[in-house]
Amino acid sequence: xxxxxxxxxxxxxxxxxxxxxxxxxxxxxxxxxxxxxxxxxxxxxxxxxxxxxxxxxxxxxxxxxxxxxxxxxxxxxxxxxxxxxxxxxxxxxxxxxxxxxxxxxxxxxxxxxxxxxxxxxxxxxxxxxxxxxxxxxxxxxxxxxxxxxxxxxxxxxxxxxxxxxxxxxxxxxxxxxxxxxxxxxxxxxxxxxxxxxxxxxxxxxxxxxxxxxxxxxxxxxxxxxxxxxxxxxxxxxxxxxxxxxxxxxxxxxxxxxxxxxxxxxxxxxxxxxxxxxxxxxxxxxxxxxxxx
Amino acid sequence: xxxxxxxxxxxxxxxxxxxxxxxxxxxxxxxxxxxxxxxxxxxxxxxxxxxxxxxxxxxxxxxxxxxxxxxxxxxxxxxxxxxxxxxxxxxxxxxxxxxxxxxxxxxxxxxxxxxxxxxxxxxxxxxxxxxxxxxxxxxxxxxxxxxxxxxxxxxxxxxxxxxxxxx
Numbered sequence: 001x002x003x004x005x006x007x008x009x010x011x012x013x014x015x016x017x018x019x020x021x022x023x024x025x026x027x028x029x030x031x032x033x034x035x036x037x038x039x040x041x042x043x044x045x046x047x048x049x050x051x052x053x054x055x056x057x058x059x060x061x062x063x064x065x066x067x068x069x070x071x072x073x074x075x076x077x078x079x080x081x082x083x084x085x086x087x088x089x090x091x092x093x094x095x096x097x098x099x100x101x102x103x104x105x106x107x108x109x110x111x112x113x114x115x116x117x118x119x120x121x122x123x124x125x126x127x128x129x130x131x132x133x134x135x136x137x138x139x140x141x142x143x144x145x146x147x148x149x150x151x152x153x154x155x156x157x158x159x160x161x162x163x164x165x166x167x168x169x170x171x172x173x174x175x176x177x178x179x180x181x182x183x184x185x186x187x188x189x190x191x192x193x194x195x196x197x198x199x200x201x202x203x204x205x206x207x208x209x210x211x212x213x214x215x216x217x218x219x220x221x222x223x224x225x226x227x228x229x230x231x232x233x234x235x236x237x238x239x240x241x242x243x244x245x246x247x248x249x250x251x252x253x254x255x256x257x258x259x260x261x262x263x264x265x266x267x268x269x270x271x272x273x274x275x276x277x278x279x280x281x282x283x284x285x286x287x288x289x290x291x292x
Numbered sequence: 293x294x295x296x297x298x299x300x301x302x303x304x305x306x307x308x309x310x311x312x313x314x315x316x317x318x319x320x321x322x323x324x325x326x327x328x329x330x331x332x333x334x335x336x337x338x339x340x341x342x343x344x345x346x347x348x349x350x351x352x353x354x355x356x357x358x359x360x361x362x363x364x365x366x367x368x369x370x371x372x373x374x375x376x377x378x379x380x381x382x383x384x385x386x387x388x389x390x391x392x393x394x395x396x397x398x399x400x401x402x403x404x405x406x407x408x409x410x411x412x413x414x415x416x417x418x419x420x421x422x423x424x425x426x427x428x429x430x431x432x433x434x435x436x437x438x439x440x441x442x443x444x445x446x447x448x449x450x451x452x453x454x455x456x457x458x459x
Contacts, residue, residue, distance in 0.1 A: 108447070194373075204366070207369075
């Protein structure tokens with residue numbers, strides 16, 4: 001299989017590396033090969049892009065240049081990084097004047113953007129390059145009886161012109177298929193494609209919390225045991241803020257949150273200690289099919 | 293209300309396919325599907341309203357946009373839902389990016405955005421590495437993260453004058 005350049009991103013690499021640990025274990029078991037590169041911040045499509053769009057394009061293009069120098073596609077572990085790198089690619093492909101401008105800036109630091117490498121979200125690599133059959137055969141501890149709510153997150157599939165996934169941007173199914181491959185049951189809830197509230201929290205925390213509440217109310221109403229995500233910003237929003245939310249609204253929010261690769265690592269027989277599950281803020285309750 | 297034609301032209305030029313934004317017929321699918329409008333809706337008064345932003349941008353009502361409560365711009369959570377549901381294929385989030393960029397240049401953006409941009413430009417990462425996390429990575433058998441060339445990145449940003457927007 002192709003070797004990808006690993007883009008773990010600032011949040012996973014430098015704040016919650018236990019998610020990277022689980023992901024690398026799963027990649028190892030499924031034969032996804034990666035190598036490192038000196039990437040900078042992507043930079044993120046909600047903060048830095050809002051600060052300066054041209055700066056966002058230039059910094060993103062510089063990261064793409066680094067992968068181009070090695071002629072390898074990028075695998076991203078984060079929705080935001082994937083969204084930025086694919087968005088930069090899309091804009092420079094369809095706006096030749098902008099591409100000229102960015103390239104003239106890049107030439108001053110000895111770089112040139114061509115548009116020759118692809119950027120893949122790891123969820124798409126698992127679903128389409130590895131495939132469900134191979135995943136199913138790697139699962140040694142099926143999670144039958146576990147009820148899972150999925151949250152793919154906005155920047156995995158929107159805007160669809162950038163992301164070019166096979167998924168419907170308002171009715172995504174890839175994460176659901178990946179979860180179902182473990183034997184777990186995917187539950188429906190109305191708020192599945194709604195934002196977790198992470199980005200708006202940077203300016204208006206109370207609005208972010210109201211978004212979070214709306215999501216979690218839906219997840220609880222659906223009777224889910226856990227919530228599965230594939231974005232570190234969403235993961236942090238759900239995992240770290242439930243305690244605050246419980247205090248603010250005098251209710252009990254304690255839905256365990258797992259990254260899809262953490263769920264896979266457990267279903268593939270990896271020990272919870274090896275992937276740092278103890279670093280989760282919302283405690284993983286004694287849910288039987290998980291065998292914790 | 294004064295129409296600022298220069299601002300109006302900036303909005304048109306910013307949108308890929310500058311004519312497209314004129315096709316907005318104010319149907320309100322954007323606001324109806326916006327998660328922030330949903331939670332800031334108080335009895336027929338929506339505090340964050342993407343439909344108004346597009347209308348005001350389209351009409352060149354610059355003062356109306358930038359003299360309002362910053363929530364009118366910064367309430368956007370960048371979920372790109374409005375882009376997907378718009379029947380006229382207007383890239384609303386891109387227009388909102390232009391509004392945010394101008395708000396930043398005016399010095400009116402949220403503190404977090406300035407702080408984060410400063411961290412990114414200074415360190416090459418939005419979250420600088422800490423020794424505790426480095427140790428944790430080693431304990432879990434993770435490879436060291438290759439440091440980005442922050443000097444090169446700073447040159448790129450200062451050549452473009454982006455660091456001048458920092459506070």
